[in-house]
Amino acid sequence: xxxxGELALWVAFLMAAWSATVSFAGGxxxxxxxxxxxxxGAYATFAFVVLAALGLWxxxxxxxxxxxxxxxxxxxxxxxxxxLAALWAGQxxxxxxxxxxxxxxxxxxxxxxxxxxRELMPxxxxxxxxxxxxFLATLCLGANPYERLDWIPADGRGMNPQLQNxxxxxxxxxxxxxxxxxxxxxxxxxxxxITRKLDAGWLAAVRRWSLVSWFFLTIGIVLGMWWAYxxxxxxxxxxxxxxxxxxxxxxxxxxxxxxxxxxQEKRGMLxxxxxxxxxxxxxxxxxxxxxxxxxxxxxxxxxxxxPVGNWFLGFLVLAFAVTAYLVATRLKDMESKAELESxxxxxxxxxxxNLVLVGIAFSVLWGTLFPILSEAVxxxxxxxxxxxxxxxxxxxxxxxxxxxxxxxxIAWRRASVSNLRRQFTAPVALGLFSGAxxxxxxxxxxxxLVAYTLAGFVVGTILQEFYKGAGARMRLHGENAAIxxxxxxxxxxxxxxxxxxHFGIVVIFAAFAGxxxxxxxxxxxxxxxxxxxxxxxxxxxxxxSQGVSRYDQLNRQVTAVGLESFRDGKxxxxxxxxxxxxxxxxxxxxxxxxxxxxxxxxxxxxxxVVLAGVTGEDTAELRVTFNPLVWWVWYGGMIMAxxxxxxxxxxxxxRRAQSGYVAVLxxxxxxxxxxxxxxxxxVR
Amino acid sequence: MKARTKFLVSGLLxxxxxxxxxxxxxxxxxxxxxxxxxxxxxxxxxxxxxxxGLKVGARVVPGSIVRDPGGKQxxxxxxxxxxxxxxxxxxxxxxxxTDGVDVVVEGRLGRDGTFRATTLLAKCASxxxxxxxxxxxxxxYQQRAAAPAPRGA
Numbered sequence: 033x034x035x036x037g038e039l040a041l042w043v044a045f046l047m048a049a050w051s052a053t054v055s056f057a058g059g060x061x062x063x064x065x066x067x068x069x070x071x072x073g074a075y076a077t078f079a080f081v082v083l084a085a086l087g088l089w090x091x092x093x094x095x096x097x098x099x100x101x102x103x104x105x106x107x108x109x110x111x112x113x114x115x116l117a118a119l120w121a122g123q124x125x126x127x128x129x130x131x132x133x134x135x136x137x138x139x140x141x142x143x144x145x146x147x148x149x150r151e152l153m154p155x156x157x158x159x160x161x162x163x164x165x166x167f168l169a170t171l172c173l174g175a176n177p178y179e180r181l182d183w184i185p186a187d188g189r190g191m192n193p194q195l196q197n198x199x200x201x202x203x204x205x206x207x208x209x210x211x212x213x214x215x216x217x218x219x220x221x222x223x224x225x226i227t228r229k230l231d232a233g234w235l236a237a238v239r240r241w242s243l244v245s246w247f248f249l250t251i252g253i254v255l256g257m258w259w260a261y262x263x264x265x266x267x268x269x270x271x272x273x274x275x276x277x278x279x280x281x282x283x284x285x286x287x288x289x290x291x292x293x294x295x296q297e298k299r300g301m302l303x304x305x306x307x308x309x310x311x312x313x314x315x316x317x318x319x320x321x322x323x324x325x326x327x328x329x330x331x332x333x334x335x336x337x338x339p340v341g342n343w344f345l346g347f348l349v350l351a352f353a354v355t356a357y358l359v360a361t362r363l364k365d366m367e368s369k370a371e372l373e374s375x376x377x378x379x380x381x382x383x384x385x386n387l388v389l390v391g392i393a394f395s396v397l398w399g400t401l402f403p404i405l406s407e408a409v410x411x412x413x414x415x416x417x418x419x420x421x422x423x424x425x426x427x428x429x430x431x432x433x434x435x436x437x438x439x440x441x442i443a444w445r446r447a448s449v450s451n452l453r454r455q456f457t458a459p460v461a462l463g464l465f466s467g468a469x470x471x472x473x474x475x476x477x478x479x480x481l482v483a484y485t486l487a488g489f490v491v492g493t494i495l496q497e498f499y500k501g502a503g504a505r506m507r508l509h510g511e512n513a514a515i516x517x518x519x520x521x522x523x524x525x526x527x528x529x530x531x532x533x534h535f536g537i538v539v540i541f542a543a544f545a546g547x548x549x550x551x552x553x554x555x556x557x558x559x560x561x562x563x564x565x566x567x568x569x570x571x572x573x574x575x576x577s578q579g580v581s582r583y584d585q586l587n588r589q590v591t592a593v594g595l596e597s598f599r600d601g602k603x604x605x606x607x608x609x610x611x612x613x614x615x616x617x618x619x620x621x622x623x624x625x626x627x628x629x630x631x632x633x634x635x636x637x638x639x640x641v642v643l644a645g646v647t648g649e650d651t652a653e654l655r656v657t658f659n660p661l662v663w664w665v666w667y668g669g670m671i672m673a674x675x676x677x678x679x680x681x682x683x684x685x686x687r688r689a690q691s692g693y694v695a696v697l698x699x700x701x702x703x704x705x706x707x708x709x710x711x712x713x714x715v716r
Numbered sequence: 717m718k719a720r721t722k723f724l725v726s727g728l729l730x731x732x733x734x735x736x737x738x739x740x741x742x743x744x745x746x747x748x749x750x751x752x753x754x755x756x757x758x759x760x761x762x763x764x765x766x767x768x769g770l771k772v773g774a775r776v777v778p779g780s781i782v783r784d785p786g787g788k789q790x791x792x793x794x795x796x797x798x799x800x801x802x803x804x805x806x807x808x809x810x811x812x813x814t815d816g817v818d819v820v821v822e823g824r825l826g827r828d829g830t831f832r833a834t835t836l837l838a839k840c841a842s843x844x845x846x847x848x849x850x851x852x853x854x855x856x857y858q859q860r861a862a863a864p865a866p867r868g869a
Contacts (some may be wrong), residue, residue: 371718371720375719375726376721385725387730388730391734395734402746413750414746416746420738420741420745424738427734500812502832626812645787645788653786653787
């Protein structure tokens, strides 16, 4: 099986090369036999990449330590779930995993479009196959996971303990799914540019893929934050590390695209902009991979310096050059079909939304690349830290939050004064009320007050939208409130799913603002000693050390300290923090000791305990942190994911046909609408 | 004024404000990122680099780590082969911090030649490239090494 996998990798390489070549040729020569062959080549590529991945998994599960990859990242005593995750624990394996997802997406995209978008598809298949080819070339020639050692170790080196965490096992796949899914919209953009079919047709085809990418990036980013929070032990979840930033960049441009696409659908505007966003999202996800894998920018997360970085740099430059040329030669085909009519309109709100999202992306990119830029310009490496990102992005982020509340309320084209008054009164009142209430309760942090005022406003907006929508259904169809609400969301998944996402964003912003009230204490506790502190909410806490215990567990030796905690005199639970020394089957220590954070979670705050070290027999050095509202970051992330699912869920075509809706196919409908510049009904 | 022009003007204002924030905060938070050799050259040329906040990227000299038993202070030496500096870091060292890793320390170089770090980032050289080569010399790991590596399984 391992040998099969190794061979399959090379066969996949040839298949991808074939598919890319004949697809482009078939498109240019208008030969349907070549196009069909290219599509079969895409399926075949996928099949062989699957074999290659299965081969590596087999090697990992059978502990074949003759493979360098298996010996480097696993050991015989590694728990089973982590053996599965070992596929993406190292450079070569994670590239193969990336390739597996890419080939899978390619197969799905080719299959679902087998009878649609026929003019575009040869180039879509070709672009996807060429990208896959690049990854396979990197795998075969740059970092081959099937590389063998000239000797066989009795045991592998084991997986890094910080990767032995459920969050880390599922965080990379989500992020990869998100990154890779940007390739499909990119391929459609390239195809549309080549064929000059730059109307709304290609957009309709890529909207769902952009959503898929957005969905997985969102989950991946939030899981990454969660992993950093529970595993790295510095007490936060976002450090503006280059690798974190790299995952945020395509998310920002992708989010911008999901908004601006609506303007093109409804008004035929922003055609150049949308192509640019799709292409940038893809290029940024490749750039992120380049940053992560080349070691060019110092990051705690990055892979060791490796030649793979050069492959990515080359691919990035090539992809950028090709798209820049295509865009530049096709500017005339992308003239706008309508003009912005008023500054007080939904179009304008969306334009600001795009401006801010791209502005944030630019500042993050600038700060991340600053060491490289300064070295190139001044010959000195200069870095910028979290203060830079915070100063720039907190105001921009709050403005974005404001727009989240404004956008849904304001009318398309031109809003009238009565429209504004009718729509804004209740949400603005709720926002001002929440800000004033918090101020009265003693909150004095400026940014936090602004954030909670805006949060109240956006929540008001969302509630009002649901209330009005459901109310209309109740009057029109005589439904009761619950049914009206469910049907409202069901019939307008895109709109109301979007509101759910907005709600998740509000929750996350509210949680971010809570960071302003964090409290940290360094304490030394012997067994039986107690430590008292007041949390940001004014509760009195008491922690009693239960002493230090040492024991063996699974593949590690553990030194643990337990704190019995009391809040306002009542028992609140036991908090345990550990130092873990991982060992291999021979009993030899692997890696440095790792820290296991103890967290007592609640809706108000986390009590976050890190065991820094032990002196003597039973004296523990601890850092105890009160982290307000952290919980809500994870729940906000879940709400966003649920909203994303609602938006992505396929609308049941049959039901719409029965009710006489589906007279015109969707893309053409949007095309026609865009052409007339008319405003279609909100209810689709 | 047309709406388009209005949007462009206001957009430029927003971007200008963001740009101003970026420029001013870079001035405030930008720190030099130097190798020990570059740091040595800087302080020789310009003594004001003593007691100035900066970052140094270098490798920990193996065997130089002295950990405070409480885990809240650690001293070690860093080098890039050309220059070496002693470092004292107060705080909890990250799990990846160990002999021979690449670290980035942020802090100030005192006039006594000791670098006082306020942050310590460790990039474990073996974090992802966890080479099995180390086991060649470890007793008990070579028992199967005599057999030639079979191809396939």
